[in-house]
Amino acid sequence: MINYKFKTMKSIRPVGDRLLIIRHKAEEKTSSGIYIPETAQESEDKGTVVAIGDDVKGIHEGEVVLFNQFIQPVKVSHMGDEHILLKQQDIWAIEDV
Numbered sequence: 380m381i382n383y384k385f386k387t388m389k390s391i392r393p394v395g396d397r398l399l400i401i402r403h404k405a406e407e408k409t410s411s412g413i414y415i416p417e418t419a420q421e422s423e424d425k426g427t428v429v430a431i432g433d434d435v436k437g438i439h440e441g442e443v444v445l446f447n448q449f450i451q452p453v454k455v456s457h458m459g460d461e462h463i464l465l466k467q468q469d470i471w472a473i474e475d476v
Contacts, residue, residue: 391457393432396467400426400444401460424448425474426463435467443474 393399403423428442438444452463 391430391455391462393430393435393464395432396434397432398428398435398438398444398465398467398470399430399455399462400446400465401429401462402426403443429462438467438470438473443476444470445472445474446470 391399403425424447425443425445428438428440428444431438431440446465447469450465450469452465452469455462455464
């Protein structure tokens with residue numbers, strides 16, 4: 380499991396029912412140590428919530444969420460990391476860590 384550090388996002392604040400999420404990266408190796416090329420890696424449908432809009436209910440910053448990977452999220456690059464901006468309706472579950 381990958382450990383993601385929580386970063387405070389002071390310059391980006393989602394509006395309404397939107398969430399700013401840093402997407403978890405797909406595993407680069409299998410459990411047996413075989414390297415998976417980037418072209419064969421599936422994008423992860425999991426991420427850590429970095430910031431939330433005022434209308435978001437039941438989801439908090441720092442939580443790991445599962446989301447619909449087939450949507451077209453808004454991509455945001457901030458502080459050298461790639462983030463995505465989603466609506467709350469695109470969140471399917473909160474992962475208990």
